[in-house]
Amino acid sequence: MTDALFLADRPADVTGASVGEIVTITGDEARHAVAVRRVRPGERVCLADGEGHGVRGEVVEADRQRLAVRVAEIVAAPRRPVRYTVVQALAKGDRGDTAVETLTELGVDEIVAWQAARCVVRWEAKADKGLAKWTAAARGAAKQSRRLRVPSVRYATTSEVVTLVREADLAVVLHESTDRWLRDVPLPASGSVVFIVGPEGGVSDEELAVFTGAGARLALVSDGVLRTSTAGTVALAQATALAPA
Numbered sequence: 001m002t003d004a005l006f007l008a009d010r011p012a013d014v015t016g017a018s019v020g021e022i023v024t025i026t027g028d029e030a031r032h033a034v035a036v037r038r039v040r041p042g043e044r045v046c047l048a049d050g051e052g053h054g055v056r057g058e059v060v061e062a063d064r065q066r067l068a069v070r071v072a073e074i075v076a077a078p079r080r081p082v083r084y085t086v087v088q089a090l091a092k093g094d095r096g097d098t099a100v101e102t103l104t105e106l107g108v109d110e111i112v113a114w115q116a117a118r119c120v121v122r123w124e125a126k127a128d129k130g131l132a133k134w135t136a137a138a139r140g141a142a143k144q145s146r147r148l149r150v151p152s153v154r155y156a157t158t159s160e161v162v163t164l165v166r167e168a169d170l171a172v173v174l175h176e177s178t179d180r181w182l183r184d185v186p187l188p189a190s191g192s193v194v195f196i197v198g199p200e201g202g203v204s205d206e207e208l209a210v211f212t213g214a215g216a217r218l219a220l221v222s223d224g225v226l227r228t229s230t231a232g233t234v235a236l237a238q239a240t241a242l243a244p245a
Helices: 011-015 027-036 095-105 127-144 158-167 205-213 228-242
Strands: 004-007 022-026 044-048 053-063 066-076 082-089 110-114 152-156 170-174 191-197 217-219
Touching (some): 004 127, 011 022, 011 053, 022 027, 027 053, 044 066, 082 095, 082 158, 082 228, 095 110, 095 127, 110 127, 110 158, 170 228, 191 228, 205 217
Parallel strands (some): 004 044, 082 110, 110 152
Antiparallel strands (some): 044 053
């Protein structure tokens, strides 16, 4: 079993740490480590800054307000040549959280919460609350999957998604109306890839028109219509497996 991972409340403490130093986490994260995970002095853990840097070492102090670790090793997550963004339409219930968690486990770089036309859920007046929930889900999934990097999470309207499409090296709308599979779409060896996942009601014709007009392609990732909570994860898994060596 790999060392349990916790996220520093002061990321700079991890980023600038050296072997032999003591790095501490406090607050909710320390309480979770000690009260929930039952971490005790003498155990080895990993602390991360959420940006790809981490330290491993032995716990030298553990109480509900403070977890202190003596650094034995500096670790870092390598940057992939392709940066993956998933534009995830808002979904009812916990489906949005599920999408965020599984995308994080697979190493997505950015998750964009999209207010699509056919979304039943509306975030316009409470985007901050929704983003806080998705960000918490991403942080939890990063810790569970032992990832040193937590994906960024932000909110976007359709016009802002169009801008993302124009700026990407490849943008793909996951849609059942095409006969082209993702494996048949040339993937860049480097740069940025954007996947757009519609809501349960589907991407509207107007949205498809503006996305394809901005340069997006349509692609299939399954011979069935996937849930909005799983489509992006399947696409990301296929893309990383098919990525040029």
